[in-house]
Amino acid sequence: MDDLSYWLALHKASGIGPATFSQLFDHYPNPRLLFDTPETLQQLDLAPAQKRAVQKAVHEPDWKAVEQELLWAEATENHILLLTQTDYPELLKQIHTPPPLLFIKGQVSVLNEIQLAMVGSRNPSIDGHETAWQFAHHLAQHGMVITSGMALGIDAQSHYGALKAQGKSIAVAGTGLDRIYPARHKELAWQLIEHGAIVSEYPLGTGPMKYNFPQRNRIISGLSVGTLVVEAAQKSGSLITAYSALEQAREVFAIPGSIHNPLSRGCHQLIKSGAKLVETAEDILEELASLMFASQINTNNSAAGSHSTNTSIDSANNPHKKIQSIDPLLPKIQQKILKNLGYNPISVDVLTIRSGLSVAEINANLVLLEVEDYIQSHPGRMVSLKSN
Helix, strand or coil: CCHHHHHHHHHHCCCCCHHHHHHHHHHCCCCHHHHHCHHHHHHCCCCHHHHHHHHHHHHCCCHHHHHHHHHHCCCCCEEEEECCCCCCCHHHHCCCCCCCEEEEEECCHHHHCCEEEEECCCCCCHHHHHHHHHHHHHHHHCCCEEEECCCCCHHHHHHHHHHHCCCCEEEECCCCCCCCCCHHHHHHHHHHHHHEEEEECCCCCCCCCCCHHHHHHHHHHHCCCEEEECCCCCCCHHHHHHHHHHHCCCEEEECCCCCCCHHHHHHHHHHHCCCEECCEHHHHHHHCHHHCCHHHCCCCCCHHHECCCCCCHHHHCCCCCCCCCCCCCCCHHHHHHHHCCCCCCEEHHHHHHHHCCCHHHHHHHHHHHHHCCCEEEECCCEEEECCC
16 A cells, blocks of 8 residues: 555544644654554644544544545546645645645646636626636736636636636635536536646545635645735635735735725725735736746737726627626616626726627616616716615
8 A cells, every 4th residue: 555545544534634734744754654553643742632533544544435536546637646746836835734635637737837826706896807807818828827716706707718818727626626616617627627727635525615615725825926816805715815825925916996896895905905906917927027937928018918997809708707696677678787887987888899789778778777876977978887
């Protein structure tokens, strides 16, 4: 039986976290020694509960579960990496509690490429959707791997933007890799496996437990040279990722938004705390230029990465947008208009491109929506959602 089998047996046991594993790795270069001489465990500075968890794992190992994970790893796209292996991502090794084991579907080599984490709201505004997609698309074109959590909203748009640019993207899952969560992202998952990777520290069979997702956020930031927060409320899982990045001495970037948009407040909070305010993808490339190969950077071409209120037809027609919550009692045409508005003012011309409606249809319904206090007008025939 090889070392990996013993480590998997310990990994499957409840009560043994990354910190305990780290001590076991340091003390037992050959894990079989622990199983053959469990009394040596007393030499380690572990809490009583941790010692009991390790002792139980040693005396009652779940070899059947270990065999299932080893069989899983025999598939071409599946891999299991130990913290001690040379392929283990170097940046992730440097964080306070690196995962002792990584389960990977896809390309192992991509984990050591230069990555930028992109995170944000699961229910962003349409402006947030488009901004995430555009930034990820531009950064991927310039050689950055986009890393996120495969969640709804900003995460998904970041993955899609990178993949559309024929770039690479990594998702860090909060479940075992025998499950896709959320289930609607099955197609996205296969694209990520083909053009990047999906990574998890959790054993096979682990379901979507609420407390696992904040825990996995340290991996998203830990794999990356920096974290970009696109849109986030003040109490948001995205801020957990950003603060993890700060603790890991990584760069943190935040995109400002309308003061009337509650989903901009988390970004503004980060900027007040010292995160770098960015307006274009070029701002990030310039900041990280020293980490990029010369062939990956072309700072003369900033047009595709510019963040503005104008919308490219490509991203405006992105089929993976998550629709905002709209009053279902409104007429369908008004619902469609609201779905294509954000808190940043846009022109009626842009709204026609986004919605596919005629100018006459839009103008007639904008008046009604403004009377009902759903939207507000701005100078220059610009409109936006009404702020709270």
